[in-house]
Amino acid sequence: MTPAVSLSGVSKTFTLRRGSVVALEDIDLTIERGEFVSLIGPSGCGKSTLLRVIADLLVPTTGTVEVNEKSARKARLDQDYGFTFQQAGLLDWRTVRANVELPLELHGVDRSKRRARALELLDLVGLTDFTDHRPPQLSGGMQQRVAIARALAESPALLLMDEPFGALDEMTRERMQDELVRIAAETGAAVVFVTHSIPEAVFLSHRVVVMSPRPGRIADVIPVELGKRNADTRESPAFYAVITQVREALRGHQTTSAADRAAEIDRAKGAL
Amino acid sequence: MRVGRYALRALFVLVGLVLLAAIWEAYKDWGPADGVKLFGTRILPRTTDASMPHLSTIWHAFGAPEVGGAITLGPTTTVLDSIVDAALNTLRWAATGFAIGVVVGMLLALLMDRLVIAERALLPWIVLSQTVPLIALAPLITKWGAGSSVGSFHWQNWMSVAVIASYLAFFPVAVGMVRGLKSPSAVHTEYFRCAAAGWWKTLIRLKLPASVPFLIPSLRLAAAGAVVGSIVAEISIGLDGGIGRLILTYSQQATGDPSRVYAAVIGASVLGLLAAAVVGIVDLALWRYHRGAAA
Numbered sequence: 411m412t413p414a415v416s417l418s419g420v421s422k423t424f425t426l427r428r429g430s431v432v433a434l435e436d437i438d439l440t441i442e443r444g445e446f447v448s449l450i451g452p453s454g455c456g457k458s459t460l461l462r463v464i465a466d467l468l469v470p471t472t473g474t475v476e477v478n479e480k481s482a483r484k485a486r487l488d489q490d491y492g493f494t495f496q497q498a499g500l501l502d503w504r505t506v507r508a509n510v511e512l513p514l515e516l517h518g519v520d521r522s523k524r525r526a527r528a529l530e531l532l533d534l535v536g537l538t539d540f541t542d543h544r545p546p547q548l549s550g551g552m553q554q555r556v557a558i559a560r561a562l563a564e565s566p567a568l569l570l571m572d573e574p575f576g577a578l579d580e581m582t583r584e585r586m587q588d589e590l591v592r593i594a595a596e597t598g599a600a601v602v603f604v605t606h607s608i609p610e611a612v613f614l615s616h617r618v619v620v621m622s623p624r625p626g627r628i629a630d631v632i633p634v635e636l637g638k639r640n641a642d643t644r645e646s647p648a649f650y651a652v653i654t655q656v657r658e659a660l661r662g663h664q665t666t667s668a669a670d671r672a673a674e675i676d677r678a679k680g681a682l
Numbered sequence: 683m684r685v686g687r688y689a690l691r692a693l694f695v696l697v698g699l700v701l702l703a704a705i706w707e708a709y710k711d712w713g714p715a716d717g718v719k720l721f722g723t724r725i726l727p728r729t730t731d732a733s734m735p736h737l738s739t740i741w742h743a744f745g746a747p748e749v750g751g752a753i754t755l756g757p758t759t760t761v762l763d764s765i766v767d768a769a770l771n772t773l774r775w776a777a778t779g780f781a782i783g784v785v786v787g788m789l790l791a792l793l794m795d796r797l798v799i800a801e802r803a804l805l806p807w808i809v810l811s812q813t814v815p816l817i818a819l820a821p822l823i824t825k826w827g828a829g830s831s832v833g834s835f836h837w838q839n840w841m842s843v844a845v846i847a848s849y850l851a852f853f854p855v856a857v858g859m860v861r862g863l864k865s866p867s868a869v870h871t872e873y874f875r876c877a878a879a880g881w882w883k884t885l886i887r888l889k890l891p892a893s894v895p896f897l898i899p900s901l902r903l904a905a906a907g908a909v910v911g912s913i914v915a916e917i918s919i920g921l922d923g924g925i926g927r928l929i930l931t932y933s934q935q936a937t938g939d940p941s942r943v944y945a946a947v948i949g950a951s952v953l954g955l956l957a958a959a960v961v962g963i964v965d966l967a968l969w970r971y972h973r974g975a976a977a
Contacts, residue, residue: 493876499869
């Protein structure tokens with residue numbers, strides 16, 4: 411199968427008034443169809459920049475970006491991806507339903523189809539009771555759900571998400587994560603998810619891409635094999651083991667293998 | 683809820699008017715006849731009938747029969763008739779000027795929003811345009827317009843008045859609208875780019891709705907400006923039939939009895955209020971686009 415996203419030798423340099431800043435350097439990454447990949451790293455590691463390069467909101471300085479085997483620009487014009495931001499970014503003067511319909515309206519889908527699709531999506535994100543509300547009447551979590559529904563309106567094969575749950579409280583955040591896992595599975599879309607939260611990245615992803623700053627590089631790619639996610643996943647030792655692995659990768663990119671760590675724990679027990 | 687708020691606001695306006703009337707009458711009754719002076723400069727007017735007529739006198743002036751002068755009308759017309767007549771003429775000219783001003787202002791704003799270079803090139807001139815005194819401009823525009831005719835279209839003097847009114851009206855619209863068009867946040871413009879929406883679709887679905895909260899105050903200023911521009915233009919180019927000329931005529935007639943001048947001035951104020959009210963209705967119709975409209 412062809413990959414959903416493939417990046418090779420991508421770098422991005424911003425030219426500022428005083429000198430230039432290398433935001434991304436030599437990024438190679440392939441994301442398969444239906445795969446959930448998180449980008450994690452400290453502020454300024456270029457994870458949002460990378461997402462914007464994939465979305466063709468930024469043009470890379472060097473390297474090639476392919477989405478669905480097309481150039482990023484073509485993929486954007488063909489609506490091959492949906493995008494959600496840290497702020498929901500809804501239009502306050504439109505109802506929830508009209509907000510979800512917006513991308514369809516922009517691309518000339520007729521009214522009845524638009525409406526049917528919007529209701530279907532609002533059902534998917536659990537907001538059927540709020541179709542005629544306006545965004546300012548909704549909570550932050552609900553607004554993000556509307557934004558996700560809007561991003562999914564044209565059944566994209568790829569969903570690009572830039573810290574969508576960053577502004578939500580912890581409880582809402584976990585609920586949204588559960589929903590997102592379900593939605594991603596139901597739609598079969600590949601997801602590239604930018605986050606600051608290690609547990610969030612681990613819970614959601616098939617692979618966690620750890621990035622390091624100045625210049626932004628991929629420090630490590632950690633596969634997550636936790637099987638089907640459910641409420642117990644968050645409390646399983648395997649979940650914590652991966653979290654530790656990601657945390658260590660973030661800390662100094664000193665790669666401690668799982669076996670080494672197990673041996674270390676044994677030693678600690680022996681000392682007791 | 684909404685209705686209640688407007689009723690309350692109307693009540694406050696009424697209270698304000700009554701207070702103003704009370705102050706006027708109280709000062710007239712108890713103030714010194716020669717006015718209040720501070721270091722030789724009069725800071726409050728004389729309280730004689732020639733300077734400050736009683737409100738009741740002004741009220742009666744509305745009903746007084748018109749006595750020829752610049753405007754010759756039938757024997758039964760009253761001052762009120764003349765004022766209403768003149769106000770409607772001025773309103774027509776001001777409305778034309780307002781319409782031209784809004785269209786021109788919006789087009790300039792669109793151009794400035796689209797091209798940074800247009801904003802840099804135009805904005806200083808737009809600001810500068812408002813420093814040119816209207817009085818100086820009025821005769822020029824009349825001269826340029828006078829005698830010009832295209833086919834069956836002939837330039838008329840009232841058109842000069844409308845053009846001058848539009849000169850005041852376009853400015854707030856251009857400045858307010860360009861801010862409004864630039865008001866959508868990064869997340870919105872990025873979203874529209876992700877959605878592969880072109881300039882036109884972004885304009886219609888994002889920029890125009892987002893500029894409504896900026897446009898409404900601009901329209902209010904433009905409406906007031908159009909009325910003022912109209913009145914000043916009538917006076918300075920000497921066009922008969924409007925409220926500006928009527929104020930002038932009455933003040934020339936008024937020797938010792940300024941009540942008619944006041945009556946005409948009140949008529950002009952009502953005209954300004956009417957213009958503001960029209961914008962208010964537009965504002966109500968567009969409530970959906972107000973910032974943070976939650977209701």
